[in-house]
Amino acid sequence: MCVLRELYGAGVEKLRIEHNSFTTPSNKKLEIVTISSNYHIEVNPSDVGIHDRVVVQEMIKNVAQVNQLDTSSQKDFKVVVLTEVDRLSRDAQHALRRTMEKYMATCRLILVCNSTSKVIPAIRSRCLGIRVAAPSQEEIAQILHNVCKKEGLNLPSELAKRIAEKSQGNLRRAILMCEACRVQQYPFSADQQVSDPDWELFLRETATMIVQEQSPRRLLEVRGRLYELLTHCIPPDVVMRGLLQELLSNCDGVLKPEVVQSAAHFEHRLQCGQKAIYHLEAFVARFMAIYKRFLEEGIADLF
Amino acid sequence: MFPAHKLPTRVKTEAQRRKLKSALNSELWSEKYQPKNKEELAVHKKKAEEILIWLKNNITNVAKHSAPILLLTGPSGIGIPYAFYKDQSSLHEILRKYHFCGRCPLVFVLSDTSSSGSSILRLFPKHIMEELKIETISMNPVAPTMMVKVLNRIISQEAKMGSSSVPSAQVVESIAMSSGGDVRAAVNALQFACRCDTADLSKIKSLQKALKKEPSGSKKRLKYGGLSQRDSESNEQSGQTVIIGAKDTTCFLFHALGKIFYFKRADPHDAANHPSLPAHIKQHERDPLMLIPEEVVEKTQVSGDYFNTFLHQNYLEFLSTVEDVERFLEYLSDADTLSSQYTTRGDLLDYSVSVATRGFIHSDSACCHHGDSRKGYGWRPLHKSQWFSVQKQSDLSRSTAVTLFQGYHWDPEILLTELVPFIGLINPTLHDPGILISMWMRSGLERLDEKEILEGEEECSEVRVPDIEQKNEANTASALSTDTEADSGDTLPGSQTKHKCCAR
Numbered sequence: 001m002c003v004l005r006e007l008y009g010a011g012v013e014k015l016r017i018e019h020n021s022f023t024t025p026s027n028k029k030l031e032i033v034t035i036s037s038n039y040h041i042e043v044n045p046s047d048v049g050i051h052d053r054v055v056v057q058e059m060i061k062n063v064a065q066v067n068q069l070d071t072s073s074q075k076d077f078k079v080v081v082l083t084e085v086d087r088l089s090r091d092a093q094h095a096l097r098r099t100m101e102k103y104m105a106t107c108r109l110i111l112v113c114n115s116t117s118k119v120i121p122a123i124r125s126r127c128l129g130i131r132v133a134a135p136s137q138e139e140i141a142q143i144l145h146n147v148c149k150k151e152g153l154n155l156p157s158e159l160a161k162r163i164a165e166k167s168q169g170n171l172r173r174a175i176l177m178c179e180a181c182r183v184q185q186y187p188f189s190a191d192q193q194v195s196d197p198d199w200e201l202f203l204r205e206t207a208t209m210i211v212q213e214q215s216p217r218r219l220l221e222v223r224g225r226l227y228e229l230l231t232h233c234i235p236p237d238v239v240m241r242g243l244l245q246e247l248l249s250n251c252d253g254v255l256k257p258e259v260v261q262s263a264a265h266f267e268h269r270l271q272c273g274q275k276a277i278y279h280l281e282a283f284v285a286r287f288m289a290i291y292k293r294f295l296e297e298g299i300a301d302l303f
Numbered sequence: 304m305f306p307a308h309k310l311p312t313r314v315k316t317e318a319q320r321r322k323l324k325s326a327l328n329s330e331l332w333s334e335k336y337q338p339k340n341k342e343e344l345a346v347h348k349k350k351a352e353e354i355l356i357w358l359k360n361n362i363t364n365v366a367k368h369s370a371p372i373l374l375l376t377g378p379s380g381i382g383i384p385y386a387f388y389k390d391q392s393s394l395h396e397i398l399r400k401y402h403f404c405g406r407c408p409l410v411f412v413l414s415d416t417s418s419s420g421s422s423i424l425r426l427f428p429k430h431i432m433e434e435l436k437i438e439t440i441s442m443n444p445v446a447p448t449m450m451v452k453v454l455n456r457i458i459s460q461e462a463k464m465g466s467s468s469v470p471s472a473q474v475v476e477s478i479a480m481s482s483g484g485d486v487r488a489a490v491n492a493l494q495f496a497c498r499c500d501t502a503d504l505s506k507i508k509s510l511q512k513a514l515k516k517e518p519s520g521s522k523k524r525l526k527y528g529g530l531s532q533r534d535s536e537s538n539e540q541s542g543q544t545v546i547i548g549a550k551d552t553t554c555f556l557f558h559a560l561g562k563i564f565y566f567k568r569a570d571p572h573d574a575a576n577h578p579s580l581p582a583h584i585k586q587h588e589r590d591p592l593m594l595i596p597e598e599v600v601e602k603t604q605v606s607g608d609y610f611n612t613f614l615h616q617n618y619l620e621f622l623s624t625v626e627d628v629e630r631f632l633e634y635l636s637d638a639d640t641l642s643s644q645y646t647t648r649g650d651l652l653d654y655s656v657s658v659a660t661r662g663f664i665h666s667d668s669a670c671c672h673h674g675d676s677r678k679g680y681g682w683r684p685l686h687k688s689q690w691f692s693v694q695k696q697s698d699l700s701r702s703t704a705v706t707l708f709q710g711y712h713w714d715p716e717i718l719l720t721e722l723v724p725f726i727g728l729i730n731p732t733l734h735d736p737g738i739l740i741s742m743w744m745r746s747g748l749e750r751l752d753e754k755e756i757l758e759g760e761e762e763c764s765e766v767r768v769p770d771i772e773q774k775n776e777a778n779t780a781s782a783l784s785t786d787t788e789a790d791s792g793d794t795l796p797g798s799q800t801k802h803k804c805c806a807r
Contacts, residue, residue: 179725277693
């Protein structure tokens with residue numbers, strides 16, 4: 001946004017939300033929501049899943065075909081902001097490659113993604129890569145102070161530091177946590193509790209359950225909890241990752257390589273397969289088996 | 304209800320048929336020996352009584368109340384005539400009208416094999432059933448002993464009229480068993496067997512001689528599908544009876560799961576070429592199986608994927624150690640990966656289910672060998688797969704959340720893992736309908752029930768799950784604390800218990 005304002009002036013802040021519809025070659029109607037001003041358009045093509053190719057092509061074509069009216073006072077191009085480019089399908093990325101060159105004269109692209117590893121090299125070579133690093137803890141703490149100042153709140157610096165630590169470099173999270181803290185208790189105290197989202201607590205409890213007992217019955221309970229997480233739209237790979245972290249912090253160092261390896265194995269399966277629950281459960285069972293064996297050996301060593 | 308112009312042709316064909324038959328002097332026995340009174344019915348007496356009582360009750364009441372409607376369901380060919388299908392909405396209209404102005408009870412008869420099982424639901428959806436107070440009595444397949452009785456009656460009547468050949472008791476028995484409870488099919492097969500003076504029958508007869516040592520008159524209980532569990536000799540026999548009109552027995556999902564979960568192993572000494580494994584993988588050696596898992600799954604008429612979800616839902620009750628569970632889940636994970644690719648899905652689905660079922664059987668270390676007794680494996684209730692409902696629910700909440708926060712362009716993952724939970728913390732009073740209800744609701748297990756019509760996400764074929772052993776149900780159900788009361792709405796408690804009486 002800031003970049004766009006530099007380019008075009010305050011006009012870009014007049015935003016409007018639009019529903020655009022496209023038709024695929026197979027006559028399926030697609031609806032997608034875009035945010036746009038007179039000068040730019042922001043879209044997340046991966047919202048439409050596998051039909052993203054059509055959206056990318058059509059959208060850019062539409063934008064690029066209209067020239068700016070008054071080129072003397074403004075830049076002679078528009079900007080298309082595509083978010084989550086790493087989630088685009090292969091097809092869409094290849095389509096993008098061609099499209100971005102064709103409409104070079106009237107339209108510039110800003111591609112936003114978390115990691116370039118899933119962006120095809122052809123696109124990477126056509127773009128200027130700018131890495132935006134996660135803010136450091138000091139920076140986060142500073143931003144939190146700024147936010148609180150604007151809100152007229154008094155934030156103790158210890159609390160700011162703790163929030164910054166807990167947010168793991170995620171600024172959005174940090175600000176949300178800060179807001180949650182304010183609701184819990186104001187005026188702030190330096191040692192007040194910073195709460196995590198409830199699903200993380202839930203996941204932590206689940207991990208503890210797994211470590212406590214290794215039996216089919218316990219696995220059944222764990223399955224119930226996994227299902228609950230999935231029902232609340234926590235993506236399976238996030239569940240897997242969270243579970244691994246919690247389990248690792250609970251188990252002996254000797255086991256860690258094996259546990260991580262099995263997690264990687266089932267995480268891969270999870271990406272390939274369809275029914276995430278099988279793989280999550282398989283990972284839990286594998287961990288249980290590894291951990292149980294370890295405990296039994298430990299007992300055997302004692303005697 | 305027939306269009307008028309159709310009637311003459313119908314009559315004509317009827318006449319033609321009769322002519323043809325008289326020319327051949329061989330009326331179909333299934334028509335010739337239609338039951339003429341209550342005693343001749345092959346249906347269990349109590350079932351017949353139940354219907355009679357219903358009729359009597361309602362005939363006396365009919366003047367006072369609106370016309371009652373009864374729905375009779377049962378497998379095809381057990382001696383119930385057919386109703387015909389109509390455009391369903393108009394049927395419902397007619398039913399409503401009839402309900403208010405009709406003067407005599409109306410009986411609908413439907414057959415409910417698994418392929419047409421959906422028709423009951425389509426023709427008589429629940430709301431109609433409740434609105435019009437339709438009662439349902441469901442019939443079981445005819446018991447084999449009963450079937451033998453019916454067949455013998457026909458044989459004796461035929462013999463009086465001087466029939467040429469009388470089949471032996473063995474043949475009758477095998478016909479009865481291969482019919483799978485279908486009287487019509489059995490009678491047809493019998494007629495064929497009696498007429499057939501070719502090699503087919505003599506072969507069977509010669510086989511019978513070989514089987515003579517087995518006491519045929521003993522009081523052993525006849526059971527459909529029990530043939531495969533007998534020794535190899537009678538397996539051969541069952542192979543023979545297929546020639547005289549056996550039905551391809553279909554297997555309901557519930558039974559199929561049971562067959563997999565309660566698998567049995569044969570004695571390795573009986574099998575001639577059972578391979579044995581070298582010492583270093585000796586722990587993987589298993590005695591031969593008594594069933595072929597692929598066949599079992601094939602008979603259920605559900606897709607392999609769907610079957611796997613049920614396997615997954617229920618397996619934990621049957622494996623006793625974590626190591627077994629781990630092994631099975633590895634197989635299941637393999638199976639899922641196998642069938643996930645869209646392009647190869649059609650070919651690999653069969654392998655996938657094979658990996659899963661055999662994976663389960665192999666993983667069960669408590670039952671590796673013939674004599675192994677499976678301790679504590681009493682009857683367990685089976686549950687419906689939760690996966691589909693979980694997925695549906697999660698899709699729903701996801702789309703609600705996305706529409707609520709439309710226009711912010713947040714990645715749904717971030718939205719749901721970060722924003723929504725924190726919004727719940729920041730503003731506890733904000734309980735938006737849909738996603739923001741951050742109560743961790745407990746979703747109870749749904750019981751896989753009798754007469755349950757299951758609809759999977761991707762399944763168009765629906766499954767009927769027939770009678771289950773309900774004796775042990777009470778105690779195991781309480782142990783698992785499932786809320787069966789809540790979803791027993793679609794079961795038919797009254798007829799279910801009566802079911803039991805008839806089955807016993």
